[in-house]
Amino acid sequence: MSKINLAAYWASSCGGCDIAIVELGEHLLELAQVADIVFWPAATDFKYADVEAMADGFIDLTLFNGAIRTEEDAHIAHLLRQKSKVLIAFGSCAMEGCIPGLSNLVGPERALRRASIETPSTDNPTGVLPQAQYEMPEGTLSLPRLCGVLHTLEEVVPVDFKIPGCPPNHDQVWKALQAYLAGDLPTNRLLGVDPRTVCDQCPRVREGKIRVKRFQRPHEVIADPERCFLEQGLVCAGPATHAGCGALCVKANMPCRGCYGPPESVADQGAALLDALVASFDGQSDAEVRQIVETIVDPIGTFYRFSLAHSFLQKARALTSWGDDPCASQAATEGETL
Amino acid sequence: MIRPEQMDRRFVEEILAEPGGEHLLTCWSCGTCAATCLVRRFNPAFNPRLILHKAGLGLREAVLSSAEIWACSACDACYPRCPQGIHISDVMRAIRNLAIRAGYEAPGPAAQVDAATCSGCAVCTRACPYAAIERKPQMVNGQERTIAWVDRNLCQACGICVAACPSGAMSLEAMNDAELLTRVAAGGWLEQPGFLQGASDAPRLLAFVCQWSIRAEEEWERLQGLNDEHLRVVILPCSGRVEPAHVLLALSKGVDGVLVMGCHEGECHYQRGTYLGRGKVALLNEMMAAVGLAPQRVRFAESSALERRAFERQVAALREAIAALRPAEISEVRG
Ligand code: SF4
Ligand code: SF4
Ligand code: SF4
Numbered sequence: 001m002s003k004i005n006l007a008a009y010w011a012s013s014c015g016g017c018d019i020a021i022v023e024l025g026e027h028l029l030e031l032a033q034v035a036d037i038v039f040w041p042a043a044t045d046f047k048y049a050d051v052e053a054m055a056d057g058f059i060d061l062t063l064f065n066g067a068i069r070t071e072e073d074a075h076i077a078h079l080l081r082q083k084s085k086v087l088i089a090f091g092s093c094a095m096e097g098c099i100p101g102l103s104n105l106v107g108p109e110r111a112l113r114r115a116s117i118e119t120p121s122t123d124n125p126t127g128v129l130p131q132a133q134y135e136m137p138e139g140t141l142s143l144p145r146l147c148g149v150l151h152t153l154e155e156v157v158p159v160d161f162k163i164p165g166c167p168p169n170h171d172q173v174w175k176a177l178q179a180y181l182a183g184d185l186p187t188n189r190l191l192g193v194d195p196r197t198v199c200d201q202c203p204r205v206r207e208g209k210i211r212v213k214r215f216q217r218p219h220e221v222i223a224d225p226e227r228c229f230l231e232q233g234l235v236c237a238g239p240a241t242h243a244g245c246g247a248l249c250v251k252a253n254m255p256c257r258g259c260y261g262p263p264e265s266v267a268d269q270g271a272a273l274l275d276a277l278v279a280s281f282d283g284q285s286d287a288e289v290r291q292i293v294e295t296i297v298d299p300i301g302t303f304y305r306f307s308l309a310h311s312f313l314q315k316a317r318a319l320t321s322w323g324d325d326p327c328a329s330q331a332a333t334e335g336e337t338l
Numbered sequence: 339m340i341r342p343e344q345m346d347r348r349f350v351e352e353i354l355a356e357p358g359g360e361h362l363l364t365c366w367s368c369g370t371c372a373a374t375c376l377v378r379r380f381n382p383a384f385n386p387r388l389i390l391h392k393a394g395l396g397l398r399e400a401v402l403s404s405a406e407i408w409a410c411s412a413c414d415a416c417y418p419r420c421p422q423g424i425h426i427s428d429v430m431r432a433i434r435n436l437a438i439r440a441g442y443e444a445p446g447p448a449a450q451v452d453a454a455t456c457s458g459c460a461v462c463t464r465a466c467p468y469a470a471i472e473r474k475p476q477m478v479n480g481q482e483r484t485i486a487w488v489d490r491n492l493c494q495a496c497g498i499c500v501a502a503c504p505s506g507a508m509s510l511e512a513m514n515d516a517e518l519l520t521r522v523a524a525g526g527w528l529e530q531p532g533f534l535q536g537a538s539d540a541p542r543l544l545a546f547v548c549q550w551s552i553r554a555e556e557e558w559e560r561l562q563g564l565n566d567e568h569l570r571v572v573i574l575p576c577s578g579r580v581e582p583a584h585v586l587l588a589l590s591k592g593v594d595g596v597l598v599m600g601c602h603e604g605e606c607h608y609q610r611g612t613y614l615g616r617g618k619v620a621l622l623n624e625m626m627a628a629v630g631l632a633p634q635r636v637r638f639a640e641s642s643a644l645e646r647r648a649f650e651r652q653v654a655a656l657r658e659a660i661a662a663l664r665p666a667e668i669s670e671v672r673g
Contacts, residue, residue: 105629197505199459200483208463208473228460239459240504265455265506270625271583272504278617279465279502286603289613293620300625308629312586317629319535319592 004060004181006031007039007051008090009080011073012100012150013066016167017091018042021063023170027177034181035061051079059084061180063163067093067100067309068151072144081157086180088191092166092259094153096269097309099166101150102301104309104317108146149318150309161185163192166259166306169245188264190242197263198238198256201247204228211282214295218254229255230280235302240266240273259306268312270303277303340395349398352436359432361424365390371416371426376550376607376643377409384409386416386426393433402437408444411494412468413550413607438491447511448490449499453478455507456485462499462508467609468492471499496608497579513575515584521572522584530567532592534664541594541660543653544570546584548577548600548615550607551641552649561649569653577601577638578611582618585636595635595660597652602640634659 010018022043024031038059039046062084068074081087092098103111117124134141153159163176172192179185194201210231218234229236229250237258238250244260262269277296283289296302304311353359371386378384384406393401401407412427420426434444449462453476463471463486470492475484486508488499497513506515522528522544531537552558561571574580577600585596598619606612616638623633637656641648 196455196457197459198457200457206458206460206463206473208460209469211464230461230464239457239461243457263455263457263505266504266583268583268586271581271586274582274621274625275502275618276459276461276504278614278621279461279498281613281617283613283617284610286613286616289617290620293617293624296621298628299621300628303625312583312590313625313629313631315590316586317631319532319590 003033004035005038005058006035007037007059007062007080007084008042009039009062009064009066009076010042011064011066011076011094011153012069013091013093014099015042017063017065017093020091020165020167020170020173024174025170027174031177048076048079051076051083054083056082057085061086061088063088063090064153065090065094065167067097068147068153068156069100070144070146074147074151074156075144077153077156086160087153087157088176089153089159089162091168092164092261092306095162095164095310096261096307097150097152097314098259098306101152101307101309101314102305104149104314105300108148112146149314152310159189161189161191164190164242164259164261165192165245168192169248171246172244190264193242193244193260194246196243198241198243198245198247198250198260201243202228202238202250202256203247204250207231211280212292213282213288214292215277216295217297223253223255225253230277235277235296237269237273237303237305239276240269257305261307269307270300270311270313273303274299340397344397344400346396346398349396349401349436350394353393353429353432356432356435358425358428361422362390362429362432363394364422365394365424366422367391368421370419370421371424374416374419376413376415377411379643380549381406381409386410386430389433390424390426390429393429401433402440402442405445407433407437408491411496411607412609413605415605415607434491444491444493446490446493447495448493449488449495449497449508449510451486451488452507452509453485455505457505457507458483458485459504460486461502461504462486465499465502465614466493467496467498467611468494470494494608496576496611497574498576498608498611498614501579501581501614510575513579515581518572518574518581518584519587522570522588527567527570528588528591528593530592532594533660534594535592536664537592538568538594540568541657542568542592543595543597543656543660544572544585544588544593545597545599545649545653546572546574546577546580547597547649548607548611549573549575550643551577551599551601552643557649564650564653576606576608576611577615578606578608578613580615580618582622585622589631589635595637595656597656598636598638599641599649599652600638602642605642632663634663 062080089095116129132145176191206228212233215233234255236255238256241258242260242263249256266272281292283292353362369387410430416426470489473484474487497510500508500510533541580598600612600615619638622636626633639652
């Protein structure tokens with residue numbers, strides 16, 4: 001059997017997705033027997049020119065992690081789409097924007113200021129911001145411009161499959177790769193998941209009728225390790241999150257944060273989680289309901305921690321303020337339905 | 339025509355002995371309950387006075403086999419008005435318990451669980467105002483899993499669980515997600531650009547209206563007649579059935595405002611539905627503000643069956659609030 005050509009790329013990401021590939025461990029050796037790695041900037045020294053020189057469709061499979069935040073990300077997304085037979089949005093950033101997508105709440109300028117000047121660990125006495133162009137005696141240096149909003153990969157190019165997770169669980173990655181190699185890919189476009197939601201794999205006891213008067217955050221209480229977090233007044237995204245991770249966080253006594261995205265047939269994870277949470281309110285008057293609502297700190301960051309960039313809320317916002325977006329010309333908006 | 343042999347004194351005693359049934363015989367048959375009852379608007383055959391009367395006469399078969407004993411939703415609108423202080427929903431429950439023991443079942447509709455999709459998260463068991471849902475071990479495709487099970491004798495078809503279920507595993511006949519969405523989008527209504535985008539001459543509003551918060555038959559007919567390019571009215575069993583995803587989808591398609599209309603505090607037909615509706619809208623408003631969308635565009639409004647033209651007033655108020663937003667949002671588009 002001839003080997004396949006495999007590529008992996010990181011756009012706007014933290015590097016965790018590449019670690020998830022490294023975490024394949026000895027499976028990497030098995031992989032090396034059936035695949036040639038033709039591009040993987042996180043691990044080996046390739047240049048963009050190497051990819052540009054490839055024939056269209058030369059790459060059999062590309063695992064693309066990271067969101068589209070800069071012109072460069074968008075450019076490489078197009079390039080890799082052109083060169084790849086199968087393009088996979090790998091991990092939460094590429095699939096739904098993930099944590100970096102929360103910067104869409106404030107926009108790129110504010111995010112740049114925060115990152116370059118305001119964070120406590122930054123020492124930047126002159127308050128200089130990254131410049132798109134900078135003149136040096138040797139010539140002009142340039143940085144890619146930021147997109148007006150952070151995009152998911154699918155907003156920029158067509159995607160064949162998605163593997164959710166921040167990062168994807170390496171066992172699931174291996175299963176997905178095996179399915180690909182065996183030519184046994186599912187008809188739906190989600191790979192590396194289990195049926196249903198995290199609650200399905202969660203060992204915690206659900207009494208089932210307990211409602212709550214206030215919500216607390218994980219650092220404010222020591223949670224009972226046996227009981228459902230929601231019934232203890234801790235927001236747990238498990239009910240609105242696709243199974244696949246094996247309920248890792250809940251088993252470590254930490255509520256599910258929702259990184260595997262919504263279950264099949266649910267378009268908007270945040271809306272689903274919001275409704276699930278309100279259902280557990282123990283309020284018998286307007287005032288009580290308001291009090292409970294007030295205990296939910298940062299609802300948007302809680303419900304859309306990973307999926308804001310891919311949410312209806314984001315799309316609604318875009319209608320009235322797309323603005324000047326260097327990536328927008330490349331962004332193909334999906335027809336989204338529920 | 340009631341014949342003496344149909345009258346069963348033991349039936350009366352059984353009801354009296356059942357918790358909640360104690361006050362059966364204090365009924366004067368004045369009919370105040372029937373005059374107050376909201377269920378009658380959709381189910382004219384339901385008459386609490388008549389049921390109590392027949393039960394008091396001991397007409398066992400006639401009472402236990404009737405579909406009407408299941409129709410009371412325990413909203414308790416009649417309770418404060420009954421001159422004898424009878425807690426009628428309790429008596430109804432006592433009668434239903436006897437019916438269940440005699441092998442009768444509620445005619446439905448009732449919420450339904452898709453066993454293969456349900457993950458047993460227990461969101462719905464907490465949501466249901468009637469404690470009609472339990473988690474039970476069940477065999478699904480050869481595997482034992484603990485998933486939701488609806489007691490159709492307790493379900494009142496409010497749809498709150500359908501909204502709450504984060505997996506899309508719960509459904510309810512005409513009130514499931516796909517059906518509601520069809521009604522929202524019918525005729526391409528969702529696909530037209532809105533006023534805040536500078537594309538419509540007046541705000542386009544979507545209204546989710548609780549079926550109990552509106553006055554009477556004629557008012558309903560009038561509401562349907564209000565549907566046009568600028569207004570889409572979708573009736574819900576309860577404001578607690580409103581789906582945040584539908585509200586956000588509408589905004590993402592360019593609908594300018596969404597009105598969720600429910601009952602006044604303490605008047606919910608399904609006990610807690612209105613509080614859930616309010617909670618959802620409050621959180622939506624907070625998130626909209628955070629993302630830079632004017633929260634005024636989504637509003638929870640109250641009404642009751644006693645108010646005239648409350649709906650039109652609320653629609654007008656929302657239109658006005660949105661019209662006032664336009665300069666700001668339009669300049670953002672240009673800027
Ligand atoms: S809500 Fe969280 S803690 Fe509760 S069952 Fe689901 S995953 Fe487990
Ligand atoms: S429809 Fe309403 S009454 Fe019926 S099970 Fe669902 S929440 Fe309970
Ligand atoms: S809310 Fe949905 S997924 Fe959760 S237990 Fe109920 S029916 Fe099952």
